[in-house]
Amino acid sequence: MASFGGFPYAAILLVLCILHVDVVRGQITHPTEVSALNAIKDRLIDPMNKLKKWNRGDPCTSNWTGVICHKIPNDAYLHVTELELFNMNLSGTLAPEVGLLSQLNKLDFMWNNLTGNIPKEIGNITTLTLITLNGNQLSGSLPDEIGYLQKLNRLQIDQNQISGPIPKSFGNLTSMKHFHMNNNSLSGRIPTELFRLPVLLHLLVDTNNLSGPLPPELAETRSLKILQADNNNFSGSSIPAVYNNIRTLLKLSLRNCSLQGVIPDLSGIPDLGYLDLSWNQLTGSIPTNKLASNVTKIDLSHNFLNGTIPANFSGLPNLQFLSFEANNLSGAVPSTIWSGITFTGNRSLLLDFQNNILDTIPDAFEPPKAVTLLLFGNRVCDTSNPARAAGLCQPTFVNDAPSGHGPQVSLNCAPCPTDRNYEYSPSSPLPCFCAVPLGVGFRLKSPGIADFRSYKEAFEIDSTSVLDLSVYQLYIEQYTWEAGPRLNMHLKLFPNNTNLFTISEVMRLRQLLAGWQITLSDIFGPYELLNFTLGSYADDFPTVVSSGLNKGALAGILAGTIIAAIAVSVVSTLFIVRRRSKRRTVSRRSLLSRYSVKIDGVRSFTFEEMATATNDFDDSAEIGQGGYGKVYKGKLADGTAVAIKRAHEDSLQGSKEFVTEIELLSRLHHRNLVSLIGYCDEEDEQMLVYEFMPNGTLRDHLSATCKRPLNFAQRLHIALGAAKGILYLHTEADPPIFHRDVKATNILLDSKFVAKVADFGLSRLAPFPDIEGKLPAHISTVVKGTPGYLDPEYFLTHKLTEKSDVYSLGVVLLELLTGMKPIQFGKNIVREVNTAYRSGDISGIIDSRMSWCPPEFATRFLSLGLKCCQDDTDARPYMAEIARELDAIRSALPEGEELMSVTSMEMSSSGTLTQSTSNSLITTTGEHFDISHASSSGVPSRMAMNPR
Structure with missing residues (x-):
């Protein structure tokens, strides 16, 4: 009898088959969690087919995308500990069955298109430490039940459409460090209970509809470093004087909050580096007490402040931006603010004093070249010494700080290999060194600086240190200031003088960034991962990490799976072939054939005609995108320019909206209504073709x-x-x-x-x-x-x-x-x-x-x-x-x-x-x-x- 290592093949096959049967019978992942994952998938719309692996095998042993598992001691099952599905173009809703994932530590659906409410059942997952749902279209109110999660240390629900109050139960989250709830429609007061949380670092609630007075209880906080509450409506409220007692605060941003009263003395905050109180109704004079020496930005513009500009803004070595624009300040233009600043490299200082009533420029007045002083709209521009003031009195709109790009590689280098997307490593000590980088979309959500240029080197040193990389492995391809202000960066990580990262190194870096396991210096504030582009590593990179299994167990599971795959492949292939054949037969029955529709004056296009018109739906032809799908600019065979609205998979299948628009527009003719030229309804495709509106x-x-x-x-x-x-x-x-x-x-x-x-x-x-x-x-x-x-x-x-x-x-x-x-x-x-x-x-x-x-x-x-x-x-x-x-x-x-x-x-x-x-x-x-x-x-x- 044939044998392998002394064992008969038949015996080996018998053992493997028994092992596989045992695996299937035991349902490697806990059955309740398998059901929960299936329920979650049923509620999601996956137009890019990112979750195709969720249709086969066991979640923990078949590499279900984004499902990470661990084995719990003394438990026969594997358990889902992380659900990591960020930036996958998913829509639909988040199923309440997510609450059945009882061992989940991390729930991550960032940067998708989810709608509906946040399920209250999330409050059942007592093991949760991270909830990141930011960048979706979630609505409804925040569940009180989230306040039950004693281990939760990060809640990111920013950039959604969530309304209602911030639950007082959130005051029970004793492990909470990061509340990111900005850019929603939250209303009511900021609960005072939040400021009693022992380790809370960052509270970002800007751009909501919060109201009521600012809570004096903020002064009781033990660890808060950033309060960003811009663009709310604290109408009639003043800034409590007790805020001067906050010992930990680094950034206080209350722009456009309808605040009134005077600016309190804040010199008692020892490390305050960023103060923005602009676009309020603050009155009185500017406090004369000296602020912390590490301050980088002070913005008191667009208020009703009066008096003179005090001398306490001189000798601040890190100051980058000082604005008193659009107040009622009078007297002389100060001439010593830039003293104590060493202007080297890209170091600069912007002083915006426009639209006040300043009337005098001192005789000894020589700002350094790195200082930009703006005086338009002051009396000094009409009187005093016009020749001296002329260069300072041009009207200037102060926009965000400069954006930038990284250094360019020398053009004298020979071309890099074309396979696997090799690029020059711009900072490598080896000249003209080619390697395959990782792309990282990275954003500082509340930076404590106004101009990144003079902090770029510090960021490179800081971030590579926590990532355990050399500085030359990081290349900041570009950075752009966005509303907030927030700093969006596109980074490239290069291997260490080798052409390729190892897969284990790719996994390590991804885990560090996606798991918020790095901590930047306080000056850069909290960050978020926007994307992690694997590029040429994608084919080699496993989509799931199943930890906690010993090698023997993995070998047994793998062997059993192989045996099962061989046994089932023939049957499944026949089933798939039959199903696809049936599906094609059904799909060719157009959606229009299911309804009694009268269509006159519009053309029926084939899929081939639409593909030709858009160069196979090339990205360069895309001109818009919505919940329905994408819109492309196309050119028909007769030269007519058209707009083609192509439904993504599942968006309109089986609905009447597609039919409604064709039926209505085919009989509506008016110069102020868009004209429907035709439609495509075949091969699982639904497209509407309109006149192009340039x-x-x-x-x-x-x-x-x-x-x-x-x-x-x-x-x-x-x-x-x-x-x-x-x-x-x-x-x-x-x-x-x-x-x-x-x-x-x-x-x-x-x-x-x-x-x-x-x-x-x-x-x-x-x-x-x-x-x-x-x-x-x-x-x-x-x-x-x-x-x-x-x-x-x-x-x-x-x-x-x-x-x-x-x-x-x-x-x-x-x-x-x-x-x-x-x-x-x-x-x-x-x-x-x-x-x-x-x-x-x-x-x-x-x-x-x-x-x-x-x-x-x-x-x-x-x-x-x-x-x-x-x-x-x-x-x-x-x-x-x-x-x-x-x-x-x-x-x-x-x-x-x-x-x-x-x-x-x-x-x-x-x-x-x-x-x-x-x-x-x-x-x-x-x-x-x-x-x-x-x-x-x-x-x-x-x-x-x-x-x-």
Whole structure:
């Protein structure tokens, strides 16, 4: 008989088969946890098929992606201890069955697209130490049950849509070090219980809707280093004087919090390095007590401070940024602030004293070249010595600190090998050294500095030290300041003078970064991992680490699995082939065939035609992305430019939204509605093909980053076009249609900035007369739409009417005039505009980027928007009334302004002015205006400046 090592093959096979049967019978992972993982997968949408390994084998022994297990002593089963699924493009909801993973230490779903609530069942996992759910679209309130987790030391739920109060039960989290809850819609007061937590280091609650007075109990904190609470509404609150007793605080940031009163003495905080109290209503003089010597940034701008600039800001060796802009400070410009600073390398100092009433420059006044001093808007720029002040009095907008890139590699090097993505190691001691790096997306969430350049070397030394790397192994490819302010960095890690990292080294680095097992110096604050790019290492890198198993057990499991795989492969192959054949047969039955749909005037495209139009859906053709899927710019065979909206897997399969949009748009024809050219519905693909709108969405042109802001007349034309499009839906479509999702991103602009309403996936037909001929006043339906645009009555009663669209358009009108978003920094646009309107002073909310907007037109426009946004449905105007009023405002514009709006729109599109042969110009609404009176320059004779 054949043998191996003295044992018959048959005996070996018998043992392995018995072992495998035992493994299967024992269900290596605890059965309850297997069920929990399957329930979690069922609730997730996985368009990139990242969880394909979750369809086979045992979670802990079959390398389920992101599932990390350990063996518990005296327990026959393996247990899931980490669920690490960050940045995988997952959507869907987080199943409550996650609470059954009783041994879980780490729950990580960062940077996905999860919606729904955070399950309260998470409070059952008493072993949890890390919860990282930031960067999703989670909503609802924070569960009180999280307060049961005594071992939890990090909670990251930032950048979601979570509302409601911060639970007082969080005061029981005695192991908590890091609360990251910024960029949500949390409301109510900051619970005083949080400041009694013994080891709390970082409390980030900025950009929420928190209110109430600032808690004096903050002074009782024993370990807090960072309090970042910008962009909240502590209206009427002052900064408690007892904050001077906080011995551990490094950073205090309370920007834009509606704070009042005086600035207390904070010189008793021994290590305070960063103070931002800007954009409040603080009064009185600046305290004269000397701040800590390690301070880097002080921002007291945009308050109501008076008196002089005291001398206590001199001799601060680490100061990078000092701003008193937009206060009422008087007296002399200080001349000694930069004393004690050694300006070497990239070291610099920015002093922003703009828009005060400073009136004197001292005789001995010689700022170093590394000092930027801004004095625009002070008396000293009009008096004193104009020649000396001239270079300091230019108006300057102070934006974020400079971004940057790493050093470039010498071009004299020979090319690196093309396989495995080799690159030059920029800092290697070996010249022209080629290696394969790891890419790391890394962000400092609350840095204690204003300018990274002079701290770059310190960061390199600090981060490589905790990662156990040499400094030359780290290359900072680029860094960019973001809102917060936060510092986003793209890092590359190179192997240590070898071409490749070992897989164990890759795993070690990933575990350190993803597990928050490194601690940076306090000056850099908390960090977060945005991505960890394996690149060429991906094929070699295991997706799961199953720890705690001895080699013998692993060998047995592996052998049993191999035997099972051989035994099952034939059966499973036949099953898969049959299933795929059946699936293909089903998929070729288009979704449209399941519904009785009349489609006229639109084309049915094949998948091949769509692939050709987009160069196989190349990334360079992608122009947008949403919950539905991606949008590509394409070019049809006849040269027509189109926008192709391609559903990702599971997004619309089996739903009627795809059918609804085709059915509605195929019979709607109006110059202010986007045109549907065709669709593709085959081979598990659903695509909608629209006319291409080269100027994007209205929201694009209202954003702060838009380089060519719309003027008032242009905004008025866009508003009128949108109103006419919706009016057509309400009154001329047969039967009438309620759009249900009117918003700035669903108003598209063509090459001449004609507004076209888009996205009819949520639209509903208006109610039909009943058997007695009576027309119901509403449709009862599940609430759908976009927060900030939703009609309050529809939200509360589920009764959809044409006035629901009126409310949404009213929000768009307010956006057009203010540039604000519907909900931003915890503030609602309707409430903010109402407050300003009732005060009689709307100048502070008008978008300052408009070059012309006289008060009478602004008031009329805002009044119409607010009428549309009344809570009482009956008090809102009909769409016909809105269109008439917008047309009346447009007609009242001076003819020169009307002409300029059209000229500007056509110029921005093509760079040339299109003029008809008959001294008339066609506007975006189709009317003609005589331009024979216009000056040769085309500039109107009357121009009123923005009232701000």
